[in-house]
Amino acid sequence: MNPDRIAKALAAVPVLDTAEAAGPHLASTPDTVSWGWMPAAGDGAVLEVAPGDVVTVDTVSHEGILGDQGRDPVRFFGGFGVPPEAVLSDAAAIARGDLPHDPRVDGPHVVAGPVAVAGARPGDVLSVTVLDLVPRVPYGIVSTRHGLGALPGEVIGDDPVFSAFCLVEDGVGSIALRGDDPERRARFPLAPFLGFVGVAGPERIHSVAPGPHGGNIDVRLLGVGSTVHLPVAAPGGLLGVGDPHFAQGDGEVALTAFEAPLRATLRLDLVPADEVPERFGTLTGPLGETPELWIPIGLDPDLDEAMRNAVRRSLDLLGHRYGMDRRQAYGYLSVATHYAVSQVVDGTKGVHGAIRKADFG
Secondary structure (H helix, E strand, O other): OOHHHHHHHHHHOOOOOOOOOOOOEEOOOOOOEEEOEOOEOOOOOOEEEOOOEEEEEEOOOOOOOOHHHOOOHHHHHHOOOOOHHHOOHHHHHHHHOOOOOOOOOOOOOEEEEEEEEOOOOEOEEEEEEEEEEEEOOOEEEEEEEOOOOOOOOOOOOOOOEEEEEEEEEOOEEEEEEEOOEEEEEEEEOOOOEEEEEEEOEOOOOEOOOOEOOEEEOOOOOOOOOOEEEEEOOOOOOOEEEEEEEEEOOOEOOOOOOEEOOEEEEEEEEEEOHHHHHHHHOOOOOOEEEOOOEEEEEEEEOOHHHHHHHHHHHHHHHHHHHHOOOHHHHHHHHHHHOEEEEEEOOOOOEEEEEEEEHHHHO
């Protein structure tokens, strides 16, 4: 790619290498991340905070450091014209370090944490509010690999992996129209979010499939100003975050979206167990929220069942939060709530709703 074009992008979005930040700060290093797995109950926390504390996390994308991309981000991104000094040092340290990663067994995601919240107990809810998301570089990757995605085997054929380079230009994202002509590009809006926000379960959980713990939910509405409510299953909660995105379409059909590192500023609040039923009803999995919306999330390996679960979560929420009769709520959801496929690529599929708070005064 034209080096002047990349230099212009770097001037507009300079490299934000890991550094100390005000308040609690979590850098992604071989000692503070797990590669491909969620924290488990009993794991030692790499950071402990009090309820209500604000934490800054420097997240790292797995794209560019995976074994099928050479496990050398300086060389990999250099192939697209990125100079060595524009590659994050923490990404290079994780890729080149001794942190084991077997793609046949481990998930791809670099999960920062665990972060313990003092006093969190099973039955409580950990509410993770996104206060800010800052791009750490102006580039990233969207990829498909190994027979995965919505159309496994149809698009890239027998190639084990295809990596498309995306660039931030003039405040929007861009992707080449053709692989052999990187200068002609389609442009699309940016909407950063963390695809991975989860708490520990009793046992270690693979990073790919989302579940009651949250994890790799990939709901694009959960950007700045949003909150993810997660039922605590282990003492301290043991939060893990990662899978940063600059943009994603509902469905995430290719397998990944615009994967690129973010500096995330998060507030970690704790809802005591005795307050959970009135606020959320029976919360058995992740629930999203923005100032305008409730975002119930349905998960299941079968997409139809994921849709049904999203509707069930919606009915429970409306009944407990607003006292709405279940049959009336069913009708309301049909006329006023939009449901979208979050992703179809993580084994466990996701569907999320968008319930307007303003409809209830």
